[in-house]
Structures are given as structure tokens and as C-alpha cells.
Amino acid sequence: MKKSLLFLLVLTVFFSFCFGARAGGDLKFAVQVEPAGFDPNLATAFGSHRLLEHVYEGLLSFNENMDIVPGLAESFEVPEPTKIVFHLRKNVLFHDGTPFTAEDVLYTFKRIQDPAFASPAASYYTEVSSITAPDPYTVVFTLKVPMVNSLLLNFAGVNSAIVCKKTVESGVNMQLQTNGTGPFKLKEYAAGNYIALQKNERYYVPGLPLLDSLTFVVIPEEISRSSALRNADVQMAQIMEPLSLNTFPAQRFVTYRVSTLPYLLLGINNAAKPFDNVLVRRALSYAINREELVEMVAFGEGTVTGPLNPSLKTWALLPEAFDEYSYNPEKAKALLKEAGYPNGFSFEAVTYAQYSLDKIGEAIQAQLALVGIQMKVDVAEFGIFVKRWREIDFQTFLSLNGGSTEPDIQFYRTFKSDGATNKFNFKNAKVDELLEKGRQALDLEERVEIYRALQRLLVEENPFLFLYSPNNLYVSLPEVKGFVPMSNQSLIMLKKTWLDK
């Protein structure tokens, strides 16, 4: 009897050891930018988002395919078009051991909506009339207008992540300290150097995260980051320069690529001559060879995009569907002539030196020169660029906009006549009408129709030019397993990653 028990014991230990070898590992991930402050409801910096998404969580989350999945809310229903009811998970603890309840959700959203607090998420919830908690694990959002669809996505964003009421009320500076419910907690922050996270042992999803620790090492220069990976100073790195991929042979490295939602654009001030003439704007579209841009600037690591990213199969009209997207310098010249500029014209584009925007500017400059348009590219410092953008002090600009899987989020603020980020002096009543209808419609088919019409209208009117969406590239050593990149640039799948040593 004892012998078989002993044998069973040995077997158990042996098997758990095998499975145990699957979990674990200390992953060092090299990134380009570091976070700026740890308060999730305030964070605007890309570096902050990439850090905080592991430490804090929202009511909802995304899976690898960008589907909405449960987060801190294990389920939700929409009993009426203007009501969302979230059923919260029970037995969730914040990192300091405080139990998570509806109180924290109420407190977080009150904080977000507080005008004295200046949260960038506030603008998402302006149509929320009330938030109540009938019991400690249920939260009800009541809306002024039925716009559930675009709202849902926001619950999965870092800016809407839930903070601990007790912690914030105790006066702790949330910019310097963290207390979240996420798979990782903050262990050490060496400014400018690295941010060390460690596994949250009490994470509510059993078995996750798989890593023991996750350290983001900040290495701003591309050549240094890729050398750090090649040197195994880090096990994984974000790669910005597509050509470097050639230096990571497939036998020794694993490459990850994902087509992302953000898109590069040539923004146009529709009130500035000669761009107040739609023919001129359309001529630009024909005169720019987007495929060549992807080839020359991104070495193929990008996707030409229409108003919606082509990966959104349900909604997007593909670039091929639009004649304006075909490269046709002859047609461009004809349109220019019709608009009264037979000998072309000159204009200025302001941009900044990130995301290869300066290279895109150079490439477009050369392309436009072929149809007689002289483009001057002003590569300004980022702060100066933002100031000019904000004051609409430009003829055109080149920049990167965030994209979304939800058409309302993609279009509303940018194209509505009084939209928050409408810096194009673009006012079109038909577009406004479609935007309102699309926001409030409930039936999926109806919405698809509306947004298809909107896309067609946007390409015809051409308030600005969508260029392409760049791919995100990551490279890792072969022992890194289980990572899946996401099109919204999120790294949350690191919770399912492990080191196979």
C-alpha cells in the first residue's frame, strides 16, 4: 500500500514538474519609449499605456482577435438601448489585497467624469446620464442616447481601467504608485532604464500569468535595441525599422508581425486654398502612389487603407473599391487643369520625425513633383507640430491617427463638423447625418449600410488622404513562447507568454 502511494507521489511530482516547466521565466522586453506617470485614468503617453495595460484592467477586455471579451465584468447585457448592465466578477483582489467591488467602478467613473480631474476618457462618456450599483457586484450605465456600440470598446481601454477607491482616497499619488487588478504588479521603476513587473500571484484567472516577471527595458535607438536582442541582453524587442528584420535569421529568432489599426494620413485644411476645391483634393489622391509608399518607406510592412482598416471584414470597403485610390497621374493632371491649376501649384506640409513620417513626406514630395505640384515638407519638432495642428495653422500635415474596430470611434470625432479632433475645417451635412445615424442605430446590418455609405462619401469628398497602416514588428529569441501581437498595438497577450528554457 505504502509503496504504491509513494509511486503515486513520485508520479505526481514528476508530472507537475513537467507542467511546471511550462510556466515561468523572467522576460526582458526592449521598448522604445518609457511611461510617463502611472495613473491609468490620466495616462496619454503610448509608453504609459503599454505598461499600465498589464497592471490595471477595465470592465471589458480584448482577446487576440480584437473581440470584446469579459474583463472585470464577467458578463453584461443591454436590456434597453440606453442601458448597459455589467455583472462584476467576485473574489477579485487588488494587488494590495483590497477586494474589488462595484464601489471601485463607481468611484473610477466619477473620477473620470470629474471636470477638475481632466481625464482624457471623460469625452467618451459624455452621453452617460447615470451610473448606479444596485448591489456590490452589479453596475448599471444609463445613457442619454442609444450609443452602446462605440461605448463598449472604451470600457476596454487603459484610460477607463478601474482604480481602487480606498487607495486613491487615502491620498496616494497615483502617478507614482500603482494598485490594480492586472496579471502583473509593479515591482521596481528605474526611470529611463527599466520597469520591472512581477507576477500577480492572486490573479483571478487560474494559471495566468505564466511569466514570473516581466521587465520592460527602455532602449530608444533602433540599432541599440536590435543589438541588445542579438546579444541576448533582452529576450524580446520591438522593431521599428522593417529592414532590420533581415538581420534576424529565422533559425535563431522568431518574428511577429501584425497589421495595426492606426493609419498614416495626409491631413488637409479644407478651408485653405487651393484645397477648398474638392477637385484639387481628389487630384492629390490620384497623384500619390500609396503602394509605392508602403514599398519604399515601410519595405512592404504596411497595408494601404481606406477610411476603415481592410482587416475589419464586416465594415470596411477595400481600397480597390475606390477609383480615387488607383495611382493615375494623368487623371490627376486632368483634375488639376479642370480646377484651374494646369501648371500645378505649391504648398506646404508640416510633420514631425516619428513613424517615418519625414520619409513619407520625401516620397510624396517626389511623387507630386511628377504632376507639377511642388510640396515643401516642414519637419517640425513635435511640440511645435502639435501647436500648429491644434490651431489649424497649416495647409496640410502628415501624421498618424489612432484607428479602431468600431466605426463610430474611428469617424465621429474626426469628421463631425464640430468634432473634437476635426482640425480639417471640414463641414459636410450629409456626413454629419450619417455619423449620428450610425452612432445610434442598433441593427448590425443597418449600421453596416450606413457606414459603407459614409466611407464612399468620405473618399469622394476627400477631406484628407488615408495613406496606409504600418505593421507592428516584434522579434524574440526562440525560447519565448505564446506571444500574440494585437492590431491595437497592445501587449496584453504577454500574460499568456512564457519562457521555454
Place this chain on the structure above:
Amino acid sequence: MIATYIFGRVLSAVPTILILTFIVFLAIHLVPGDYIDIMLGTQNYLTDEQLSGLYKQYGLDKPFVVQYGIWLKNLITFDFGTSLRTGQKVSAMILEKLPVTFELAFFALFFSLVFGIPLGITSAVKRNRFGDYVVRVLGLIGLSAPTFWIGAILIVAVSGLFQDYTLFGFVSFQKDMAKNLQILLIPSLTLGLMLAAQIMRMARSSMLDVLSQEYVKVAKAKGVSTWKVIYRHALKNAMIPVITTAGIQFGYLMGGTILIENMFALPGLGRLLLQSVNQRDYPVIQGVVLFTGVFIVLMNILVDILYTLIDPRIDLR
């Protein structure tokens, strides 16, 4: 005598620093784009009410002279303010990053002197012979390639050839001395190379000057060996321009290691300044400029004192 001199110099440094910090503050505020613009970028939106609240919260709504005044007032109590971006205390941030830049600058200067002075002297002594040419060309290579280019090449070469050599992942001297030195070796060499060339040329030139002096020729005619002549008579005077250059360089180093710190991912003051200028993090900018300003001024005072020690004939008054 020296004491009064030092006191006088330190005293006169105060208005210098004040003017410096004021002009920097002014310049940064005149450049378009403030902290809030950059924080929001082009993808975030705040209502006018939220915006005005934010400006008030950071004290950015006051006229900039008032803002400068408040900063000065806080200085008296050694309060250097808090970073707009991260909320950390500026003094803590600077103290954190100072040792990194100091170590880097120190080792760079060390390499430059160790290589530059002997090479420069040799070159002068063996003038126009083969040794001179070789040394000069070598020195010029150090001068002519951009530091970030040399740095990039070294990074790629070292990481490719020596898999076990840790280049990235800075640790402080106290934490792990060996690793700290290992990580700093390549960047300080890179910086030092460029400086070595400048030091070498200055040393060569001033050595030549001195060697052709009458008293040196006399000593040589008397039969004193060349090296003895150099050591006893020539060296001291030849070193004056070299010291000036070294002092200048160290001052610049403390403020100018930005590219190297960026490239080698070292968390130093240079990178801090670059970041804070890019983000218009005013308290941090002021803090770093103040600190480097004081440092440079002190370095210059030190150099001037060294002058007198070397050549007592120099009248400092």
C-alpha cells in the same frame, strides 16, 4: 589670496546662473507648444473647462515671469519642483541620473587624457617623422567620424562578436561594480576617442610651441637629454592650453552626452534634458540647466585656479 579669488568668482557666478536660467526659461516658453499640448498630442481631447483646470493645476496659467519668480522662491528652500510628466521630485530625478553622466564623462575624459597627451607629446617630439604622421592621422580619424556613427559601429561589432558581453541594461556602480564598468566601457571609449583627438592636437601644438622656445634650445645645447628637457621645462607650459581644452570638454561632456546616452540607453542627465525639452517638462528643464550650469561654472573656476598653480607668473587679478 587664492581664497579671496575663489570667493569672488563664486559670488560672480550667481548672477551668471540666474541670467542663464532665466534665458532658458524664456526661450522654452517662446517655443510654440507647451506641456499640455504635448501631453494631449493629436489623439486626446479635453473640454475647455478641463483644460483651464489643468493649466491652473500646473501653475501654467500665470504669466511666465511670475512662474519664474515662483521657481526662484522655491529654490531658496531647495525645492526644485516636481516633474509635470511623472510627478517625481526634480531633485530626486537629478540625483538619480547624475552619477551615470558623471561616470561617463569621467571615464571619457580619462581615456582622452591617457591617449591624447602622450600621443600629442610624442608627435611633437618626433615631428615630421613617420611616428608623427601615424599619430596625427589616427588622431584625426577620432575627430572626423561622428560619435553616434562610431557608437553604432561599436555596438554592432561588440554585440555581434562578443555574445557574452553585456552592453545594455545599466546597473549602478554600487549595485554591481563589474557590470557597471563593463556597460560603461564602450560608451566612454566612444566619447573619449573624439576628445582624445582634440587633446592630442592641442598637446602637440603647444608642445611644439614650447619646444622651440629659446630656453629649451639652450637646455638641449647644454646637453640635457630631450626627455628631461620636456619634463622639467616644457611640459608645464605646454599643458596650459591642454588644461583649458580638457576643462572645456568636461563641461561640455556633462551637458553634451545626450547622443551617447540615447544610443547606449544610459539613464543620465543628457537624456533627461532631451526628454524634458521634447515634452516641455519645465521644472525638470530648469533643474537640469541649473545643475549643469553650476557645474560648468565651477569647472571653469577650477581650471583658472589650475592656471595659477602651474604658472605662478599668471596674474589672476
Place this chain on the structure above:
Amino acid sequence: MEWKRLRRKFAKNPLNLISVVVFALFLAMAFFPQIFTQFEPNRMNSAVRMISPTASHIFGTDQFGRDIYSRVVHGVRETLSIAFLSIVLACVLGTALGVISGFYGRWIDQIVMRLMDAMFAFPTIILALFIIALYGASQKNLIIALGIVYTPIFTRTVRGSTISIKQFLYIKAAKALGKRDLSIMLKDVLPNLTSVLIVSFTTNFSTAVLSEASLSFLGLGVPPPTPTLGGMVGQGSNFLLSAPWIALFPGLFIALIVLSINIIGDGLRDVLDPRY
């Protein structure tokens, strides 16, 4: 100045002659780049992107298919003018300030040196950002920015040497004899500064070439698509492993320019030295 004698002395050293020829070549490139190149420097050609050096593109091409050799040759003009003019500015300003400061000493010296301290400590990036933000990124503004940055170096160096020179008996004698200050500064002090100035000028000229490169690297340089040698090295740094020729050749040109200037400078210094 017996130019014939000086010229012969200078020409004695073969290194000097080679350098003069090389530098003359670069000057020719700066003034007449079209003679040396067959391609337009800014012309993009997607058919020939990123090719390593071949017969028709002897330095290879960049990611836009632009011929690197043509860009490098045209870049010589930008780089030489920016570096040269800014150092001339700094040298003139710095020498004037340094001589006055070193000669008179006392409170003049104090004021000038405190001012120089402040300029030294003023971070270059803030200065460049400031000038570019308010006045635009152009060659002229870069020259002004770099000129301001380098003035303190000249001032400090010249002042140091002036103080040393002042000790020489014949200066003290001249003052005792009642010679006017300005005359002493120009006729007695300045000639003795020649070697220091030449070395400083040539040294800082090369540093200025590299400063321009650094500023371009940080995004504060001459706007595209104008090629500058420093800017090209900066852009090519990302491709060091995959396409080394993009950064290699502009860097080589910088090295050769700097090398030739410095050798000429040394040769001149040797020749002009009254005690040689």
C-alpha cells in the same frame, strides 16, 4: 610676409600638398556638383532601391532609389558652408572677446567670462530648438545657432593664450613705451595667437561638421530633401547591418574633408610660426 618662402616651406611636406589637392576637390564639388555627378540627387527611382554599390551607382542607392554618390557630392556644399561660416562667425566673435578679455583683465575679463560661462552652460539643443522654432530650419539659422555655440570655446582658448602671451616681456615693454592698446593687441598679441587660432579653427571646423550631423540626427537640421553629409550618416545609422553603404560613404567624405582641413591647418601653423 614672404609668401614665396612660406609657400615653398609648405610644399616641402608631401602630406600638405595631397591635402590641398583633396580639399580643392571638395571645394570644386561644393561649387560645381553637377560636374561630378550624373544623377539628380533627389530623384527617386523605385526600380533601384537599396542596391549595394555597382557600376552605375558607385555608392549604391538608398531606400528611395536615390543615387548615394550624387547625394554625397551635393551634400558637400551644404556641409562645408554650414560648418565653415559658423566657425568663422564664432572665431571672429570669440577672438575679439578673448583678446579684449585676456588683455585688460579685471572687471572686463570678469564680465566677458561670466557671459561665456552662461553661453557654455546653455544647452545646445534648447538653443537650436529655439532658433529653429522661431525662425525656421534653414541653413542661415543653423549657421547662427552653431556660431553662437562655438563662440565661448574660441573666447576661452584665446583668452587663455592671451594671458600667457601678456607675460612676455616685450608686451610689457611695449606698454611701458606707451604704445596704444589696440595697436599692441593687433600687432603683438594677435600674431602670437596664430597657431592657437589655426588649430582651434580647424579642430572646431570638424566638430561643427559633426554638430550639424548631430542636430540633423535629433531632427533639428536642414529640411528634406536637401542632402547633408551629417544627415545622411544619421539616417543610415539604422541600416548599418543591412545596408552599410548608406552611412559609410557620407561618413567617409566627412572624414576626408576633416582630415584634409586639419592637415592643411597643421601645415599652415608650422609655416607661419615665427620660430620655426
